[in-house]
């Protein structure tokens with residue numbers, strides 16, 4: 001089985017939009033992904049299993065910290081460790097640009113996301129009450145990156 005994490009160019013925004021649609025109930029358009037990728041601080045990553053797109057991440061890196069804006073694995077490939085695999089790819093990428101930490105926000109209504117991040121070693125560093133449209137709280141998680 002061949003697994004790889006690949007950086008996406010702006011011209012591949014349609015692949016990200018398709019993955020996003022299969023991972024989330026609401027989806028963003030190709031134009032929205034294309035516009036986001038215009039920003040030098042934003043990076044799109046795709047996770048491939050034997051050349052099939054199975055996951056995506058959208059990252060924004062500013063002032064030595066990398067924020068995960070979007071993270072998902074397609075439903076048919078969940079529960080197999082691929083979430084951890086993609087997080088590992090994000091850490092590798094963040095290391096190449098000398099990020100000191102990775103952070104993200106996740107809803108307190110998302111046990112799969114919370115367990116994934118906690119299981120990987122992220123620690124909760126903040127809380128935004130009723131932050132999301134469904135009135136759920138946003139939990140802020142952070143992972144410090146240690147240079148080897």
Ligand SMILES: CC(C)(COP(=O)(O)OP(=O)(O)OC[C@H]1O[C@@H](n2cnc3c(N)ncnc32)[C@H](O)[C@@H]1OP(=O)(O)O)[C@@H](O)C(=O)NCCC(=O)NCCS
Nearest residue numbers: 071072073078079080081082083084106111112113115116
């Ligand atoms: C959250 C998500 C990325 C997890 O991906 P995944 O490939 O299934 O995760 P993994 O198989 O690597 O599992 C990693 C850990 O996540 C947790 N986890 C995964 N699925 C879970 C579920 N359905 N319920 C509870 N915990 C779950 C477990 O702790 C698991 O570790 P363990 O197997 O050692 O117990 C995936 O469910 C997804 O894409 N969900 C929709 C999008 C989303 O919610 N993204 C995160 C928003 S910030």
